[in-house]
Amino acid sequence: MSRMGSMELRQVRYFLALAEECHFGRAAARLHVAQPALSQQIKQLERELGTPLFHRSTRHVELTEAGRELTGYARTLLAEAERARVHMQELATGRAGRVSVGFIGTATYDVLPRVARTVRAQLPDITLELHGELLTPQLVDGLLSGGYDLAVFRSGTAAEGIDLTPLRTEKLVAVLPSHHPLAASAPLPLGALAGEPFVIHPAGPRSAMHDRILTACREAGFQPPSLVEVGETATLVVLVAAGHGVALVPESVQSLRLDGVTYVPLAEQETVDLVLGRRAPHSTAAAQQVAAVVEECVRE
Amino acid sequence: MSRMGSMELRQVRYFLALAEECHFGRAAARLHVAQPALSQQIKQLERELGTPLFHRSTRHVELTEAGRELTGYARTLLAEAERARVHMQELATGRAGRVSVGFIGTATYDVLPRVARTVRAQLPDITLELHGELLTPQLVDGLLSGGYDLAVFRSGTAAEGIDLTPLRTEKLVAVLPSHHPLAASAPLPLGALAGEPFVIHPAGPRSAMHDRILTACREAGFQPPSLVEVGETATLVVLVAAGHGVALVPESVQSLRLDGVTYVPLAEQETVDLVLGRRAPHSTAAAQQVAAVVEECVRE
């Protein structure tokens, strides 16, 4: 039983070279092989396809009809293989790919748009999936389950299997209704807000900000008399504008300008850290590139 | 220096099997190879492409993003290779291809349309190039130069490098203007046409009919007093209708019905042979198929 092989790309490459040169010697030279190698491979290809591809005499080499028809397929095959190779190389070097990035609420209005712009400019072949206004636990779960390749969130929630890179430390600022008596007094000692109702991110494992703010208040010697909990940072600011209370947010939220609210620096150095998380074991090359862009966007 | 190979179709086949099974053992079984062979080939493909294609643990095999992207290319490559293989096989067995057939004038109105119809019905993937109203020397040259794959013409012109197959022997019939006194007398002894002007195919090497007809006249004991030479058989009949003379044509020309002419059988058994010629050394498989159709069309 004569071991039946299938058509291989090497044979296609050989065939096309010979089809273009119509000369075994020159084609073989172009392929960097000796002439008999070419003769044998062409002969084998002809056996496999069941039809001669060239009329040959010692003085003349010419495509048969089948050979002419095959050149089209051959070119298609080699071009497709080359496209695949290039695309794979782009993915390997991270110049292309799909990267999903999640942002915590307070980074949505500041970091997210800058990342989107920079990636589009510097890594045009990367497709970004951006998700804003998320909560830290969602982001951590998403990283671990593969839903997100990268996540920007508040530090404190260390988890197994996630690489953390500190992005920046932000000062907290107070958010007051514009008509509030303290709206003009900067810097504002945190203690001045004692007795005010607070609008705050959700408690429990759902947000890192909640604990951070209550801790700051406790350190300033008071406890907010009432709390309104709200998930999205934008809604939080809107509630302050509507007079439902005051709030503490990272200074980057100041990008979110709204009529009726004033951001007031605190006298204290209360800070929260923003970190970039990526799946530790298998992080895509494209994700690494985008991670670099995120760090770059935050630094300046 | 690590011998750099290029991507091969075998690797693509292996990759796709594994991508679909997501299990080395099953995929290897499907490919009829042992599992380590598959592992090695996949690893080599990954080395060549510069990126992992699968996340693997001992308990889980899953495509990476690059792997997912590659499946598209892989399917395209294999499908194209398969299309090429099928098309080549069609060409090899003669079920597809392009065949150029030339017909001598007197076969144009009889054999040609039947061949066209039958090929279209029985060999739908064959593209026919049909040429009618040609002269024997043109056809022989065309066969030898490759301009025609097959030719239907009159016997007598044997040539080197052409396979001849007799198709049929046709009786000659007289063509007379309908008002001619002899138009009603059938069978007509050839000698009755003595003294009539003859419309005839061109002399010399350009047509086999010319000599055949003059020989017949000589055997009947006369020589036409005047000759009008005309290339196309249709024109010949038209000239007879116009009263320019009489003519002798193979009986198949009777398919060409024209007002003003009458075909009259001869008393003598004067015949001409119709043959099919094909290039002797390299005749396409498709041409063989068409040749069979031509013979079949003529026999009935």
Next chain:
DNA sequence: AGACATTCATAATGGCTCCTTATGAATACC
């Protein structure tokens, strides 16, 4: 017409690739 040069096919051999069996390590499951 004959000698020559060119070119493709074939033969024989060697190296490399690929496949095989055997074995080890890791992970999920009981």
Next chain:
DNA sequence: GGTATTCATAAGGAGCCATTATGAATGTCT
């Protein structure tokens, strides 16, 4: 924690593909 499954690695053998050497055919030049 033991066990079974599964993938990777190692080592060896078979086969494919390459090489060099040689022969046959054809076109060309003297």
